[in-house]
Amino acid sequence: xxxxxxxxxxxxxxxxxxxxxxxxxxxxxxxxxxxxxxxxxxxxxxxxxxxxxxxxxxxxxxxxxxxxxxxxxxxxxxxxxxxxxxxxxxxxxxxxxxxxxxxxxxxxxxxxxxxxxxxxxxxxxxxxxxxxxxxxxxxxxxxxxxxxxxxxxxxxxxxxxxxxxxxxxxxxxxxxxxxxxxxxxxxxxxxxxxxxxxxxxxxxxxxxxxxxxxxxxxxxxxxxxxxxxxxxxxxxxxxxxxxxxxxxxxxxxxxxxxxxxxxxxxxxxxxxxxxxxxxxxxxxxxxxxxxxxxxxxxxxxxxxxxxxxxxxxxxxxxxxxxxxxxxxxxxxxxxxxxxxxxxxxxxxxxxxxxxxxxxxxxxxxxxxxxxxxxxxxxxxxxxxxxxxxxxxxxxxxxxxxxxxxxxxxxxxxxxxxxxxxxxxxxxxxxxxxxxxxxxxxxxxx
Numbered sequence: 001x002x003x004x005x006x007x008x009x010x011x012x013x014x015x016x017x018x019x020x021x022x023x024x025x026x027x028x029x030x031x032x033x034x035x036x037x038x039x040x041x042x043x044x045x046x047x048x049x050x051x052x053x054x055x056x057x058x059x060x061x062x063x064x065x066x067x068x069x070x071x072x073x074x075x076x077x078x079x080x081x082x083x084x085x086x087x088x089x090x091x092x093x094x095x096x097x098x099x100x101x102x103x104x105x106x107x108x109x110x111x112x113x114x115x116x117x118x119x120x121x122x123x124x125x126x127x128x129x130x131x132x133x134x135x136x137x138x139x140x141x142x143x144x145x146x147x148x149x150x151x152x153x154x155x156x157x158x159x160x161x162x163x164x165x166x167x168x169x170x171x172x173x174x175x176x177x178x179x180x181x182x183x184x185x186x187x188x189x190x191x192x193x194x195x196x197x198x199x200x201x202x203x204x205x206x207x208x209x210x211x212x213x214x215x216x217x218x219x220x221x222x223x224x225x226x227x228x229x230x231x232x233x234x235x236x237x238x239x240x241x242x243x244x245x246x247x248x249x250x251x252x253x254x255x256x257x258x259x260x261x262x263x264x265x266x267x268x269x270x271x272x273x274x275x276x277x278x279x280x281x282x283x284x285x286x287x288x289x290x291x292x293x294x295x296x297x298x299x300x301x302x303x304x305x306x307x308x309x310x311x312x313x314x315x316x317x318x319x320x321x322x323x324x325x326x327x328x329x330x331x332x333x334x335x336x337x338x339x340x341x342x343x344x345x346x347x348x349x350x351x352x353x354x355x356x357x358x359x360x361x362x363x364x365x366x367x368x369x370x371x372x373x374x375x376x377x378x379x380x381x382x383x384x385x386x387x388x389x390x391x392x393x394x395x396x397x398x399x400x401x402x403x404x405x406x407x408x409x410x411x412x413x414x415x416x417x418x419x420x421x422x423x424x425x426x427x428x429x430x431x432x433x434x435x436x437x438x439x440x441x442x443x444x445x
Contacts, residue, residue: 011038017033018032033091040082042081043059044063044077047093061079068098073097074095107181108123110187115191118154120154131149131172160190165185167184192270193296195353198356217262219264221234255274274294278291289339299344300344302324304318308338337360375429384419394434398429399422399427427443
């Protein structure tokens with residue numbers, strides 16, 4: 001009998017070839033063919049890897065296979081058509097695709113990135129005809145992410161608002177079954193400063209950054225002062241920076257940093273930290289020091305230190321947050337005094353958060369030197385009254401401010417003088433008679 005591989009003979013015409021079929025595991029695969037001719041008979045065959053063999057009972061223009069198994073994926077089927085005579089024709093081959101239910105090989109891993117960086121999540125799965133849907137929960141339940149329909153989820157320019165969110169991939173097969181990956185979390189880091197303090201060793205401002213082994217890799221750090229970049233530091237310098245161009249005894253500076261990740265993206269500026277500038281209120285007759293609030297961290301209190309040398313400061317008092325002035329009404333007898341403010345809070349690498357070191361001329365001691373201790377007055381400081389030893393009849397007693405202006409005058413020999421009408425402050429009490437003048441500094445509270 002003659003064999004004809006053409007689509008048409010004088011007796012047989014194939015009008016529709018078998019088509020490729022994709023089915024799920026456990027279901028039957030239906031192949032069909034359409035042909036014209038008389039007394040046609042059909043025999044479906046499957047390719048075994050070496051040759052096509054007949055399938056028992058598959059003798060019509062369609063063939064429904066038994067429930068398919070995974071091992072049948074890629075099998076080839078064809079149909080042999082014969083007529084009542086000696087003519088035989090072979091169809092084209094049709095491919096069987098067996099779609100498995102999806103199986104996750106590896107779940108997405110949690111990701112840590114710097115703000116404005118790129119986060120990538122990926123799931124690996126086996127199975128055919130899989131579609132992917134990535135979801136996240138922002139507080140109202142899991143919601144699909146627009147355009148996230150592949151095995152890889154790429155998030156560009158991540159913001160701090162995404163920190164802590166979890167991402168899940170749902171895999172759906174063409175068979176209708178689905179499976180969800182384990183959740184993977186996103187951690188978005190923002191640069192953070194620990195403090196901006198005065199460095200006693202260099203006399204400059206020292207900037208301390210927060211550092212953690214959990215931080216993503218970085219390329220560089222940018223240091224900003226009052227909003228302007230002043231330094232670019234390498235990744236290995238991610239700890240401290242001394243601002244050698246600062247003038248902490250005259251200016252309070254605001255510092256912040258930004259980080260450039262290894263992906264090339266740069267974060268926003270960190271929260272600014274503003275240094276404390278300690279200065280003297282020279283309008284006051286007593287020693288009064290003022291300072292600005294530290295910005296960038298919660299301060300519990302401001303500790304005030306004083307000493308007769310810059311290397312020997314001792315704590316004299318502490319004031320709560322919201323108080324930015326202190327008057328030293330009882331300073332030690334020294335021509336020069338040194339003051340410094342230390343902010344009490346959670347320490348940073350064991351370092352102190354301090355203001356600049358302020359050097360002050362002790363006006364009280366200077367006046368005592370001028371007076372020579374020639375008059376004994378008490379109490380000093382005084383409140384309502386002050387007593388002067390050794391006053392005699394005819395002595396004139398005057399109280400003057402530090403500019404030499406007369407504040408109050410007394411006449412007579414009474415030793416106890418009323419300070420009524422004299423405001424709190426530092427003054428000079430002067431006693432004069434025909435023999436000359438004597439004076440002593442006094443403090444009125």
